Amino acid sequence: MAAQHSIDLNADLGESFGSWSMGQDSAMLGQVSSANIACGFHAGDPQALRTTLQAAAEAGVTVGAHPAYRDLAGFGRRFVDASAEELTADVLYQLSALDGLAAAASTRVRYIKPHGALYHACHSHPGHALAVVDALSAFAEATGRVLPLLLAPGALAHQIAAERGIPTPQEIFADRAYRPDGTLVSRREPGAVVTHIPAVAETIQRYAEEGTIIAEDGTSLQIQADSICLHGDTPSAGAMAEAVRAALTGAGVSIESFA
Amino acid sequence: MAAQHSIDLNADLGESFGSWSMGQDSAMLGQVSSANIACGFHAGDPQALRTTLQAAAEAGVTVGAHPAYRDLAGFGRRFVDASAEELTADVLYQLSALDGLAAAASTRVRYIKPHGALYHACHSHPGHALAVVDALSAFAEATGRVLPLLLAPGALAHQIAAERGIPTPQEIFADRAYRPDGTLVSRREPGAVVTHIPAVAETIQRYAEEGTIIAEDGTSLQIQADSICLHGDTPSAGAMAEAVRAALTGAGVSIESFA
Amino acid sequence: MAAQHSIDLNADLGESFGSWSMGQDSAMLGQVSSANIACGFHAGDPQALRTTLQAAAEAGVTVGAHPAYRDLAGFGRRFVDASAEELTADVLYQLSALDGLAAAASTRVRYIKPHGALYHACHSHPGHALAVVDALSAFAEATGRVLPLLLAPGALAHQIAAERGIPTPQEIFADRAYRPDGTLVSRREPGAVVTHIPAVAETIQRYAEEGTIIAEDGTSLQIQADSICLHGDTPSAGAMAEAVRAALTGAGVSIESFA
């Protein structure tokens, strides 16, 4: 019996920039229910964003903002020691820009998932976690729209968001190994990323049926996830996404966005 | 008797970037009825934009978007041969970002005035004039808000905008010399910029009373202006703005935004 | 009998940026005798440039600087109306940066080939053509090294360079159609780019044997070329490069850098 009726599948999209391409946006749009779309600070020129947003709208995929530190050269993967005020303003700027492009593509931004180093900061850096939530609060006050904040379980920013009534959906990773405490094994360690598709399918099937994930030492972790994060920038991205979908469907779990 | 009851005064604001300052924003907010606020592509980091937008809202000054080519190093003063598609997307991105920051500052973007080389392109470059109007159309369709496009008389983009029902307010320059055909004397020619404040005051007084501007060869030009452009980045900016306001008030013309 | 004993093969390299890849640098290094290496303004982060320069040095490929307008979002393909002074400084900055990285990779910059829109400006824009040559003159005066300027036949910048004693090597394109006047058919027209490898091979063979290229209307063009430009960013780049090399070798023309 499925632990839950439905779950979301999310992936990062819109990460091309000018003449540089990244990811397989059209293929992934056929697989996910939610697309985290770059906002221009780590990737995503406005013309590419419009194209991606239109494709997401046509595919019926829910759109989320994927803001980042201002760092094209580092693809937003490097921590930048911004002040809280500038970070809040940077996030609000990105969110607003993407939401305007989304509206012109007949959709809207329905949630936010910070990118790269900013995603990590939302889990462990008090000042930046607060700054991101402040941007969501400012957006909510200005527009009346309270956007959910998608992060991994245990994020600092989720604690702050929850106190303010901002929804705090949680995600798990289909292809990452977990530590017994529920955190991810660092990418620098061997076995951190699972590339064997049947193993990924088994993980998702177990999660769908029992609501548990087996950590690297065998510990059974009870996790409540609203979304499963897929990666779109690997050669096997399509095959893995299909395996995850099949595992969910086989367990009677439908794929629907949380937002 | 005044040629018209009211007119707008506009100036460029929010053109600082990070640690670099430009202009005297707070002083100018006390003088103008409309502020053209940078959107991040030629100037204006998000934090500075928030501060400027809040100050404009508090001062009761109407906010306009001042989008530009993506060119920080050139301050948007250099023509960039962008494709129409990327330019439309770039303008829509900037407009949306500023409008979101404005909403968070309890105001909204109420018009658009392109900056620098993009302003000039709107007067004479068919592809880019069309691209800017396309951005306004997309914004109108997405939000239901039809933003006026502020340009000088005779702009190509105004012809296109008028056909689509987009308002086309016109501006004159308080401190620039005019050619007999109604265009500005190029800044490369002597006498292009008038720095003598009494001369500027006299120009504005005549315009306020008679609706005419005297070109450099003595020709009397009949111009219908909705706004007067002031410059905020010169040492005498404050004194000149006050002289312009006094000339208008003395002629019985009130200062009100067109938007 | 070959029209000349040797000719150079050149291609653009080092055009990745941060997390974005472009081109097949290692494959092309096995084919060309000269590599035009990006300098950071349209592409090429410093770390990627070091890697490319080291690989070029190890492969014995001559290194040239490939400077551009400051335009990452446009990949240097958009004309930017820079002033002559800023363009000269921009080119000298890029040239110096690449030359320093080259020295640290045990090679040096031995020629310059402007990129994209700047390449085109060197053929037809008097101010920018002069500005680029001024950068070469300043470099020569500072270092004692007079770098050849690689362009297509008939370039304005070549006239200026020649007057100053700067070498003016000329290149032809293996895969582009020519007009009867010796200029390239615009990429916007059908048939501008030749993708049929045997046709390219035949073009190069004829050039190698007779020193002529057949224009699209059948006119036989007499061209003196020092280099043949290959493109590294197409799927068939490797196969086409091999076909060009074979055509040259078969005609008794050896492949050597001009610089």
Place this chain on the structure above:
Amino acid sequence: MAAQHSIDLNADLGESFGSWSMGQDSAMLGQVSSANIACGFHAGDPQALRTTLQAAAEAGVTVGAHPAYRDLAGFGRRFVDASAEELTADVLYQLSALDGLAAAASTRVRYIKPHGALYHACHSHPGHALAVVDALSAFAEATGRVLPLLLAPGALAHQIAAERGIPTPQEIFADRAYRPDGTLVSRREPGAVVTHIPAVAETIQRYAEEGTIIAEDGTSLQIQADSICLHGDTPSAGAMAEAVRAALTGAGVSIESFA
């Protein structure tokens, strides 16, 4: 009796960018013996750098490179968690670019002083301290020129540099309060920056005569400094520089660059 015969005065220059100005470069060139010149990553467009370099050469002021993290929006004052490899390449790129522009202005880069957050990282971040020294080693190997690395006493990067035979000149700050352990009082604390010119003059006079600086708690610190850092971006910068010069001259210490 003076503790030493001569000392250097250094200040940051060339920190304008495009249309944005910063500092009073020409005034400071009349005061200092060494100029730390921006390299384009936190400030300094190439044209402004050429102008500053020419002025420094004409004034007989020694030129140093002032490289930074790639962060225009943050003016290089924000830590960026770059990898060691990209940081070494970024520093080498900046150093080479500035050195080329310097050569074209008839001078050369004679030392390096990292800027802002990178300066701080050189004192306390092992990976980044090593990365900066690696850039100097690569530069030395490529050019035969071993550039001194100017930092505050006790810098991690100085330990690494010393092991490699790279000179490690030390600087003190004319207008900053010191802790008893010889480090600076944080700018976030009251009294961190001394603006009272007679107090600054007295500090420098004591240092010149006795080689000591009095910490905020009265402790007498024995410091061996090769240079005194002045700030050029305050209204009283000129007056303070003159007071420092007078204090040194009065104590019989001449002002000469260490490089």
